Amino acid sequence: DTVLTQSPALAVSPGERVTISCRASESVSTGMHWYQQKPGQQPKLLIYGASNLESGVPARFSGSGSGTDFTLTIDPVEADDTATYFCQQSWNDPYTFGAGTKLELK
Amino acid sequence: EVQLVESGGGLVKPGASLKLSCVASGFTFSDYWMSWVRQTPGKTMEWIGDIKYDGSYTNYAPSLKNRFTISRDNAKSTLYLQMSNVRSEDTATYYCTRDRIYRYNYYFDYWGQGVMVTVSS
Numbered sequence: 260d261t262v263l264t265q266s267p268a269l270a271v272s273p274g275e276r277v278t279i280s281c282r283a284s285e286s287v288s289t290g291m292h293w294y295q296q297k298p299g300q301q302p303k304l305l306i307y308g309a310s311n312l313e314s315g316v317p318a319r320f321s322g323s324g325s326g327t328d329f330t331l332t333i334d335p336v337e338a339d340d341t342a343t344y345f346c347q348q349s350w351n352d353p354y355t356f357g358a359g360t361k362l363e364l365k
Numbered sequence: 366e367v368q369l370v371e372s373g374g375g376l377v378k379p380g381a382s383l384k385l386s387c388v389a390s391g392f393t394f395s396d397y398w399m400s401w402v403r404q405t406p407g408k409t410m411e412w413i414g415d416i417k418y419d420g421s422y423t424n425y426a427p428s429l430k431n432r433f434t435i436s437r438d439n440a441k442s443t444l445y446l447q448m449s450n451v452r453s454e455d456t457a458t459y460y461c462t463r464d465r466i467y468r469y470n471y472y473f474d475y476w477g478q479g480v481m482v483t484v485s486s
Contacts, residue, residue, distance in 0.1 A: 288470075289468070289470070290468075290469075290470035292470075292472040292473075294473075300478075301460060301476040301477060301478055301479055302410075302460075302473075302476050303476070304472065304473060304474050304475075307465070307467050307470075307472045307474075308467040308468060308470060308472075311467065313474065343408065345410055347410070347412075347472065347473075349470040349471045349472060350470060352424070353412055353425075353426040353427065354412040354426075354471070355412065356409075356410035356411070356412070358408075358409065359408055359410075
């Protein structure tokens with residue numbers, strides 16, 4: 260299975276720029292997607308196909324990357340962005356998720 | 366408004382069977398592939414499998430293929446997950462998701478609120 264590696268946690272101040280990384284154990288082309296999950300809620304789609312912003316998601320969120328290295332950027336970060344962010348790949352079978360990066364606001 | 370509402374979870378004993386349901390509304394259910402995804406208490410996310418819009422094809426994570434079965438009833442806009450011979454490691458929150466495709470890649474654009482399954486004697 261394709262293993263997706265994310266850093267476990269980040270802490271930033273409101274107004275700053277934050278990048279959350281996801282590294283795949285093998286190429287996933289641009290088959291990488293990002294989700295936000297707030298405590299007690301279901302995940303919410305942010306980015307699909309590595310860099311496409313889902314409708315209704317603020318333009319503060321952006322995604323980039325291809326192959327094995329991907330980044331989710333939030334700029335500027337707002338207090339409401341406190342959440343865990345998961346990457347998910349669908350290029351290789353079975354689909355797999357990263358362990359999530361918990362974003363905290365200082 | 367797209368809504369996915371799961372039900373059927375609860376406390377079950379090891380070795381038992383359980384069937385989860387997910388009722389969809391707000392979109393044409395029979396037009397979409399659907400998936401089940403689970404999240405363990407430690408927050409690990411695992412894709413279980415998916416089913417084609419007409420129910421003619423299913424695909425599973427290899428580790429779960431022999432015990433889990435996904436089906437659907439398009440007349441009832443309902444997705445199902447039949448779980449058999451459950452184990453303690455099946456304890457998780459189970460989500461149904463609507464699938465979308467972009468350049469041959471599937472992702473999950475809507476998620477239900479989730480249903481908890483606890484496997485314990």
